Amino acid sequence: MNIVHRPMSVAFAILVAILTMVFYPGEASADACTPFTAEELCVAAPAGAPADHCQELASYLLDFQQTACGIGIANPGYYPNYAAHLTLASSNMGPDLLAEWNMQNVEMELDSLTEMGVNTIAINIAYPLLTPAFHTYLNSQNSNYDKTVADYIDFYAEVIARTRARGLAVHIEHGIIFGDFAVVDPRFYFDTIRVFGPTVARQRHNQERAQESYLILTQLAPDYLTLLEEPGTLNAAFGLIDGEVLGTPVQWRDYLVSAIGLYPSHDTMLGAGAGTWDTEEYMNLFAPMPQLDYIDFHIYPATNDHQNYFETVLAWTDLVRSHDPNKLVTIGPSWMYKATAGELGTYPVISPEVLSRDVYSYWEPLDQKFLELFSHVSRAKGLTTFTPWGTWYLFSYLNYGDAILMTPANRILSNQLAAYDNMRNGIMTGTGQTYENIATATNILVVTGVTPDHGPQSGPGANQVVTITGKNFLPGSITVVKFGNMTATDGVVVDSSTITAVSPAGSGTVGVTIESPDGRTRTKPNAYVYDPPPTITSISSNSGPETGGRWVMIEGENFVTGSTDTQVLFGGIPATQVDVYPTAITAYTPPGVGLGTVDVVVTNPDLQTAVLTGGYTFVPPPTVLSVTPDSGSSTGGTQVTISGQGFFAGSSDTRVWFGNLEATDVAVLSDTQIQAVTPMGNGVARVLVLNPDFQTGELLDAFTFVYPPTLLKIVPEAGPLDGGNTVWLGGYGFQPGATVLFGDRPATVESVTPNLITVAAPSGTGQIELEVTNPDGLQGTSPVPYAYSADPPPCIVFFTPTHGPAGGGTTVYIYGQNFVPGSTSTVVRFGTQQATTVTVLTPQWIRMEAPSGTGTVNLTVINPDAQAVVSAGLYTYD
Numbered sequence: 001m002n003i004v005h006r007p008m009s010v011a012f013a014i015l016v017a018i019l020t021m022v023f024y025p026g027e028a029s030a031d032a033c034t035p036f037t038a039e040e041l042c043v044a045a046p047a048g049a050p051a052d053h054c055q056e057l058a059s060y061l062l063d064f065q066q067t068a069c070g071i072g073i074a075n076p077g078y079y080p081n082y083a084a085h086l087t088l089a090s091s092n093m094g095p096d097l098l099a100e101w102n103m104q105n106v107e108m109e110l111d112s113l114t115e116m117g118v119n120t121i122a123i124n125i126a127y128p129l130l131t132p133a134f135h136t137y138l139n140s141q142n143s144n145y146d147k148t149v150a151d152y153i154d155f156y157a158e159v160i161a162r163t164r165a166r167g168l169a170v171h172i173e174h175g176i177i178f179g180d181f182a183v184v185d186p187r188f189y190f191d192t193i194r195v196f197g198p199t200v201a202r203q204r205h206n207q208e209r210a211q212e213s214y215l216i217l218t219q220l221a222p223d224y225l226t227l228l229e230e231p232g233t234l235n236a237a238f239g240l241i242d243g244e245v246l247g248t249p250v251q252w253r254d255y256l257v258s259a260i261g262l263y264p265s266h267d268t269m270l271g272a273g274a275g276t277w278d279t280e281e282y283m284n285l286f287a288p289m290p291q292l293d294y295i296d297f298h299i300y301p302a303t304n305d306h307q308n309y310f311e312t313v314l315a316w317t318d319l320v321r322s323h324d325p326n327k328l329v330t331i332g333p334s335w336m337y338k339a340t341a342g343e344l345g346t347y348p349v350i351s352p353e354v355l356s357r358d359v360y361s362y363w364e365p366l367d368q369k370f371l372e373l374f375s376h377v378s379r380a381k382g383l384t385t386f387t388p389w390g391t392w393y394l395f396s397y398l399n400y401g402d403a404i405l406m407t408p409a410n411r412i413l414s415n416q417l418a419a420y421d422n423m424r425n426g427i428m429t430g431t432g433q434t435y436e437n438i439a440t441a442t443n444i445l446v447v448t449g450v451t452p453d454h455g456p457q458s459g460p461g462a463n464q465v466v467t468i469t470g471k472n473f474l475p476g477s478i479t480v481v482k483f484g485n486m487t488a489t490d491g492v493v494v495d496s497s498t499i500t501a502v503s504p505a506g507s508g509t510v511g512v513t514i515e516s517p518d519g520r521t522r523t524k525p526n527a528y529v530y531d532p533p534p535t536i537t538s539i540s541s542n543s544g545p546e547t548g549g550r551w552v553m554i555e556g557e558n559f560v561t562g563s564t565d566t567q568v569l570f571g572g573i574p575a576t577q578v579d580v581y582p583t584a585i586t587a588y589t590p591p592g593v594g595l596g597t598v599d600v601v602v603t604n605p606d607l608q609t610a611v612l613t614g615g616y617t618f619v620p621p622p623t624v625l626s627v628t629p630d631s632g633s634s635t636g637g638t639q640v641t642i643s644g645q646g647f648f649a650g651s652s653d654t655r656v657w658f659g660n661l662e663a664t665d666v667a668v669l670s671d672t673q674i675q676a677v678t679p680m681g682n683g684v685a686r687v688l689v690l691n692p693d694f695q696t697g698e699l700l701d702a703f704t705f706v707y708p709p710t711l712l713k714i715v716p717e718a719g720p721l722d723g724g725n726t727v728w729l730g731g732y733g734f735q736p737g738a739t740v741l742f743g744d745r746p747a748t749v750e751s752v753t754p755n756l757i758t759v760a761a762p763s764g765t766g767q768i769e770l771e772v773t774n775p776d777g778l779q780g781t782s783p784v785p786y787a788y789s790a791d792p793p794p795c796i797v798f799f800t801p802t803h804g805p806a807g808g809g810t811t812v813y814i815y816g817q818n819f820v821p822g823s824t825s826t827v828v829r830f831g832t833q834q835a836t837t838v839t840v841l842t843p844q845w846i847r848m849e850a851p852s853g854t855g856t857v858n859l860t861v862i863n864p865d866a867q868a869v870v871s872a873g874l875y876t877y878d
Helices: 005-014 051-070 091-098 100-116 132-141 149-165 187-194 198-220 231-238 249-260 281-286 309-323 351-357 361-381 408-424 430-440
Strands: 081-085 120-127 169-176 224-228 269-275 294-299 328-334 385-388 446-451 454-456 465-471 480-483 489-495 498-502 508-515 521-531 535-540 543-545 551-557 567-570 576-580 584-588 597-603 609-619 623-628 631-633 639-645 655-658 664-668 673-677 683-690 696-706 710-715 718-720 726-732 739-742 748-753 756-760 770-773 779-781 786-789 795-800 811-817 827-830 836-840 845-849 856-862 868-877
Touching: 051 309, 051 361, 081 430, 091 100, 091 120, 091 149, 100 149, 100 408, 100 430, 100 446, 120 149, 120 198, 120 385, 132 187, 149 169, 149 198, 149 521, 169 198, 169 231, 187 198, 198 224, 198 249, 224 249, 224 328, 231 269, 249 281, 269 281, 269 328, 281 309, 294 309, 309 328, 309 361, 328 361, 351 408, 361 385, 361 430, 446 508, 446 521, 465 508, 535 597, 535 609, 551 597, 551 609, 623 683, 639 683, 639 696, 710 770, 710 779, 726 770, 795 856, 795 868, 811 856, 811 868
Parallel strands: 081 120, 081 385, 120 169, 169 224, 224 269, 269 294, 294 328, 328 385, 454 521, 543 609, 623 696, 631 696, 718 786
Antiparallel strands: 446 465, 465 498, 480 508, 489 498, 508 521, 535 551, 551 584, 567 597, 576 584, 597 609, 623 639, 639 673, 655 683, 664 673, 683 696, 710 726, 726 756, 739 770, 748 756, 770 779, 795 811, 811 845, 827 856, 836 845, 856 868
16 A cells, blocks of 8 residues: 555544434435446436546446455355444543543443444554653653653543443554654654664664563553555554664564554453455565454555455465465455555555545445445355445545535545534435444344433432334343343333333443343443432421412422423412422412421422421411500500511511501510500500511401590689689590699599589699599590689680570570679670570579671670680571
């Protein structure tokens, strides 16, 4: 092989892309030996494309079909290991391998290839990636470089673990990093070795390479390890040492012997081989080696004037077995290179241009036929493994009209991006479908999907019916289905692509494994997630009114965000307006009259529940039992004690109403007592207590607002010094048992009504204030002072009758005080008209005849000492 091909081939593996993948099953492929014509394979070649080039390559395949199909199929039931390269684990990626995104992409690529039906994953680990001195050298060139051999070993160990979790074998090829297409360029490191000359440089290389293979064997323990894959390519990649190659065929054989001699006991199958462009001498040296379990061929086939690469595979297979009939033979990287025989002959090949031709979609029929023919050869010759190279062509090609406008490098990159985008969207090329059909025809179990792919960890829905889809299931058999390490129940193989089973109990994310009774097994890793049950850590607030309607937040984990089927129960009663977030639920409490402290239960849509025992308390409304004192002034200001239940001790937000007016200075002394100061009010009022939770309690007719005695009028407003005269106190709020003081002397109370008190005045002097005191202690004072006088003025209390004819003559009696009995000079006027026949009967009574007049008039009495009084009432002339 022209050495410029191989570096570009590795360029494909440098792609960094985000992968997700679901594959569609392909159509059954045609038999490899079905006759075809070159025109049939090139029918899709577009106008402007080098159609003669397609015809030439198709003719090579026609020739190879004659040869391949002529050997027959010795064992129709035999199938090799169908393998695929894990492109995102290529060591040419250097430190990019270790990026977190790359491991995620590796996982996706593994899923893609597993679902395609391959049973072996090929990984290229290239010298000097696992040599400590190489990383020391890189750090000396860039102080920011901090990777170590251990970092890469850890990466590959994880890749292999994920590969084996899928039930796949691992085939590692120990190659060499190609500097012109590597993230870390090894060529300058090789320069530091070549300066020592051929012997020392060769020893140094062999020692480092052997140490790397030892590390791969002991730390990674692959199923297959190809210690030497393309000697000629490796020689050219390392470069000549003073004109000498790194190793001659014999020297490479001696290297293999010495390296293998270092290995401890192991279960890995060891192999070595060459490309079909290498000399046959390698086969004659490697095939007889008892230390090698297999011989590995690499083929980028076509033909030229000197060699037919297709026929070389067949010939070398026979050559190996002529040395050792039990020696296994594998086909490593192999592909239908789009180079003509002339280009592979004597003329130099510009590898980017040749490699970038592979992207054209019109090559698809040739690539499919190539896969079919080499699968046929692998089966006919009993080859152990067949590994087509160029995984991306299984998922994408580019339209020739678009791709021809790109540079070769952009062509390759665009094809890679399109391939991984198609993986993410579940799209496969016809070439990919062909390889899937070839691989799954081996009767390998393939698990493509698990539906549903998650379920509850506990609760009534934990054991749910799950459908597993795939290929090559054994209908009617007793096939074991495992979720992680737990065996499912009620497994039924419906048909070759469908199994139903009831999921067992479990937790976390687990793989789903199918174990067929014929010994076949396959695992789909991370295929089923046990959804954890919800948990409740706290509720705020954790109490509220019995009437419900209180907004609460339930904090916890594993709630189903946005769910409309999540149920929240408070003491068995559903909450309302439930909104669900990942770690919190908001809701409004239901009514819970009489429930007290209850459990709070959250039930996810999958019926898993969380219980917070005693998580919420329905608080009953307050109860008012009594008010002491139960009456007070209508002007307010009475401090009372309210006794009851369910008060919020110490609360500053409790409010109290007396009737419709709010009390002041409310202090909640305990859950059974409140102190407050009454507002203004009147009559009998309810007392209402409003707790901070807006629940209320009330006691009807609990408090009586009592008016204080209010004096509005004193009749008369003056009296004799000796007292004894009757005084009428008019107003309101008078209570039976009220007492009256004239200054500091008690009067004799003769009668009490709510609006009138009649008393006999005590003796006294001067002007004094009258004070009325009710039995409840409330007091009232006179609006004007009462005057003691030696000659008090007259006082009119009332007169009768209050009307008479306009012509006068009506006898009228005036009742009052301080009249002068027997006086003939006492004057009584009706308005301005003086009455006639005025007779002062007693100090309290005067009789007269009304004068003539009109309208309504006041009556005036004038004592002989000229002191007078005008009546409050009016006399009406009819």
